[in-house]
Amino acid sequence: MQQLHFPAYSFRFKSSENKISIFDEIRKKFVILTPEEWVRQHVVQFLIQEKKYPKSHINVEKELILNATKKRYDVVVFNKDGSIHIIIECKAPAVKISQNTFDQVARYNLSLNASYLMVTNGLQHYYCQLDYENQQYVFLKDLPLHS
Template sequence: MHKLNFPTYQFRFKNSENKVLIFDIIRKKFVVLQPEEWVRQNCVHFLIEDKKYPKSLINVEKELKINDLSKRYDIIVYKPDGSIQLIVECKAPKIEINQNVFDQIARYNLVLDADYLMVTNGLNHYYCQMDFENEQYQFLRDIPEYNT
């Protein structure tokens, strides 16, 4: 797999039916290793190991409804009170991070109301903090570490 702009993490892999699978520690199962999944798994480890977010507050690849359309978010980090701290949108390394990607995560956030947004293709990471009062987001150098 492509070398990403994340620290190096330990992953579990296995082969099944001529496909490589990677173990997702959040979903607790092996999933097919596609380029976007490689970015998602690195990002999950980044959130847990580097940003200290508890595994119990992280959710991966769940459906949400936006104007009667079914969409799937990549990663959500909850706060202990059940509100949403962070939404992460992952793209494959060859996908350019452009305005369309930010529009996509902004649409998700109309429903989810996260405080922070992260967009990554594994090579480039963008972090934003929401300003709900002015209906905009402000770019940050990094996302905050978990604190209770």
């Protein structure tokens, strides 16, 4: 898999039926290793190891209903009270981050009301804090550490 713009992390892999799987610490199972999954697993390790978020506050690939349509978010980080702290949208490295990517995560946030958004393809990372009072995003250099 392609080198990403994250620190180097160690992962568990297994191979079966000519497919490689990577172990997801949050879902506690092996999942097929796709380019997007490679990015998602780096994001999870980034949150745990660099930003010090507890694994118990991280959720991966869960369904949400948006305008009567089923969608799946990539990664969500919860606050202690169960409210949503960060929504993260992961794309494969070959996928350019565009306005459509931001629109997608913004649509998810209509029902989730996160404090922060992150969009990444593993090579480029964008971080935003939501300013609900002024109805705008404030771009940041990084995500906050877990407090």
